[in-house]
Amino acid sequence: MNILKDKADCLIMDNFEKKINFNMRKKTIASVTQEGWQEIPHVSYIYEADATKFYEEFRKLKASGRYKRDISFNTLLLRVIVEGIKAAPQLNAEIRYNTFLISGRVTIKEKININMPVLLPGGEMMTVNLRDMGGKSLEAMTEQIEGIKEIIKNCDMERSLLKVGLKDSLRKLHQGKVIEVAGRGLGMVIGHRKTEEGSSVKKNGSLLDREALDQGTITVSNLGAAVKGTKGRIGLLDIIPPQVCAIGIGVLQEESRVYLVEERETRVGIRKVIPFTIAFDHRALDFGEVAPFINRLEAVFNNPAVIRNW
Known part of the structure; x- marks a missing residue:
């Protein structure tokens, strides 16, 4: 009797299936991530930074009233990553590789x-494109990030992505990728009006320009900004072709650790830890090119007074 009841329940649940068509946002994500996993041999490394002194320095910086804008901890971490990229410029690159000829650049x-x-x-x-982060002050970075977030509140994301996608298709057509462009064009036409139910993306709003949605030189994902109050590390990241690296910022968390007090003295205590995940294309990079990035981050977290000059 119970078995029949369970089967009946399953049949009833089947009648309540919900099918959701991909909108332009999901089509874009699906296209670029699938291409990346088909082409790129991913390698992932997790660097765990002791950010105790760094966080204390951040709080002092906030209290100083030095900046007109409210500098967030997440923006400061983005600036740390920029410093790491400057020390390891090979991470800020793109790859062209021919499998048949085993040749690349x-x-x-x-x-x-x-x-x-x-x-x-x-x-x-x-995903948006934050342009020229290496040439901006901490306050200028904050201004650009806040500006894009404000525009997004009132933008028509579907039309923005469609506009950028059409331009990208023309570029691929110029490269001779006729079949890929034909499939992409068909996908844009079929069902592009069918979006997810309950989506809050505004219709007939402003359009983001190509610069804001275009391909950047490296991807940085901040898990800490999306899932606050939890513990976790990013195990692996999507590398978006032709980029060669993606970096993930984990959640700031407190852990019991052995730490160095002086040159030869260690103690056990509660420390603030931030896990960073570095995923890279093994065709373009190995740990020799990635090490300067990690070393630079380690130097900043050990000597956080440097952020006063940012």
């Missing part, structure tokens, strides 16, 4: 244009 980019996922009004994620 890595081009190191001068400007650090960071692709960063941000929260849309309804809780969805969308």
Whole structure:
């Protein structure tokens, strides 16, 4: 009797299936991530930073009233990553590789244009391009991030992505990728009006320009900004072609650790720890190129007074 009842319940639940068509945001994510996993041999390393002294320095900086804008801890961490990229410029690059000929080329980019996922009004994620982060002060970085977040509140993300996608398709067509462009064009036409129910993305709002949605030179994802009050580490990240590296910032958490007090003296205590995940394309990079990035971050966290000059 119970078995029949359980089966009946299953049949009833089947009648309540909910099918959700991909909107332009999900189509974009699906396309670039699938391409990345098909082409790129991913390697992932987790660096755990003792950020105790760094966090104390941040609080002093906030209390000093030095900046006109409210500098967030997440923006400060983004600036730390920029410092690491400057020390390891090979991470800020793109790769061109021919599998048949086993030949490739890595081009190191001068400007650090960071692709960063941000929260849309309804809780969805969308990646935007923070341009020239290597040439900006901490306050200028804050201004750019706040500006993009403000625009997103009133933008029509579907139309923005469609506009950028059409331009990108023309670029791929120029490269001779006819079949790929044909499939992409068909996908844009079929069902592009069918979006998720309850989506808070505004219709007929402002459009984000290509610069805000275009491909950057490296991707940085901040898990700590999305899931506050939890513990966790990012195990692996998507690398978006032709980028060669993606960096994930984990949640700031307190842990019991052995730490160095003086040159040869250690103690056990509660420390603030931030896990950073570095995923890289093994065709373009190995740990020799990644090590300077980690070493620079370690230097900043051990001597956080340097942030006063940012």
